[in-house]
Amino acid sequence: MGVIRITKSVKALLNAFAEQEVALSTVALVEQFQDHMNRSTVYRILERLEDEGILHSFTGSDGLTWYALGNKNLLSGKANLDTHPHFQCKDCGKTECLPMSVSIPDVSKHTVESVSLLLVGQCSDCASV
Amino acid sequence: MGVIRITKSVKALLNAFAEQEVALSTVALVEQFQDHMNRSTVYRILERLEDEGILHSFTGSDGLTWYALGNKNLLSGKANLDTHPHFQCKDCGKTECLPMSVSIPDVSKHTVESVSLLLVGQCSDCASV
DNA sequence: AATTTATTGCAACTTTGTCGCATTAACAAA
DNA sequence: TTTGTTAATGCGACAAAGTTGCAATAAATT
Ligand SMILES: [Mn+2]
Ligand SMILES: [Mn+2]
Ligand SMILES: [Zn+2]
Ligand SMILES: [Zn+2]
Numbered sequence: 204m205g206v207i208r209i210t211k212s213v214k215a216l217l218n219a220f221a222e223q224e225v226a227l228s229t230v231a232l233v234e235q236f237q238d239h240m241n242r243s244t245v246y247r248i249l250e251r252l253e254d255e256g257i258l259h260s261f262t263g264s265d266g267l268t269w270y271a272l273g274n275k276n277l278l279s280g281k282a283n284l285d286t287h288p289h290f291q292c293k294d295c296g297k298t299e300c301l302p303m304s305v306s307i308p309d310v311s312k313h314t315v316e317s318v319s320l321l322l323v324g325q326c327s328d329c330a331s332v
Numbered sequence: 333m334g335v336i337r338i339t340k341s342v343k344a345l346l347n348a349f350a351e352q353e354v355a356l357s358t359v360a361l362v363e364q365f366q367d368h369m370n371r372s373t374v375y376r377i378l379e380r381l382e383d384e385g386i387l388h389s390f391t392g393s394d395g396l397t398w399y400a401l402g403n404k405n406l407l408s409g410k411a412n413l414d415t416h417p418h419f420q421c422k423d424c425g426k427t428e429c430l431p432m433s434v435s436i437p438d439v440s441k442h443t444v445e446s447v448s449l450l451l452v453g454q455c456s457d458c459a460s461v
Numbered sequence: 462a463a464t465t466t467a468t469t470g471c472a473a474c475t476t477t478g479t480c481g482c483a484t485t486a487a488c489a490a491a
Numbered sequence: 492t493t494t495g496t497t498a499a500t501g502c503g504a505c506a507a508a509g510t511t512g513c514a515a516t517a518a519a520t521t
Binding site for chain 3: 371
């Protein structure tokens with residue numbers, strides 16, 4: 204793990220995650236910071252922060268890459284959050300980590316190295332409309 | 333569900349799925365048929381066949397869309413195969429449906445409408461090398 | 462065979478993401 | 492504080508996956 208410099212752009216991105224506890228998509232972040240940093244900078248910082256274990260990523264139902272605060276910080280202490288499911292609301296798009304473990308189906312013939320579980324539905328806010 | 337015409341291209345694509353019992357990615361299919369049909373035709377036929385329930389799709393670890401024979405045909409009779417997991421071999425890329433049901437974690441605050449579970453690892457062929 | 466319209470080819474376009482390279486700015490050492 | 496090192500950034504060009512409008516074509520029906 205190489206040195207990581209806490210640049211203005213890194214601070215800005217980390218701040219975006221600190222405010223909300225939800226996941227943020229690359230597209231949303233690129234748009235949010237389009238006046239403050241270059242698109243490739245956003246992608247590169249996200250990648251770097253994931254390498255450091257500060258963020259983790261997954262693919263949403265839209266095929267986009269989503270990021271959220273990761274193992275080292277917010278979720279530390281809780282069990283086995285390396286592989287946790289994610290929930291995405293099809294109405295408002297809100298996407299979040301689910302703080303629970305995933306039960307892996309038995310596939311004896313294969314070696315399973317990673318699991319990704321995505322639940323899509325309606326969040327509580329959108330359900331109560 | 334509109335009328336579906338069994339064109340040469342539709343037959344060719346269905347044939348590709350009939351031969352093998354694995355899932356096929358859009359990219360692989362576009363390449364396989366690049367001399368016989370246009371790229372947009374491939375995408376449009378796949379979409380149409382999925383609407384008809386003949387194929388179903390999911391997103392691979394590569395972010396690509398993968399298709400496999402669906403509910404109405406091959407897998408009919410088996411339990412609840414509407415939501416089944418998929419396995420993708422990180423070595424050879426072979427990707428397949430897992431004929432088992434997915435246990436959905438309890439997210440009482442949300443309404444879950446669909447589940448996608450992807451296992452990534454090493455298939456039996458690649459493990460025995 | 463004629464008619465209807467679903468399907469296709471084509472080309473242009475969009476979106477997401479990557480890459481090389483010159484410039485800039487963290488950060489540590491002096 | 493100044494200087495030196497090099498990680499990080501901006502920029503523009505590029506790539507890959509997928510979409511779209513429209514004219515031409517070919518299934519299916521009569
Ligand atoms: Mn997460
Ligand atoms: Mn499947
Ligand atoms: Zn919602
Ligand atoms: Zn394999």
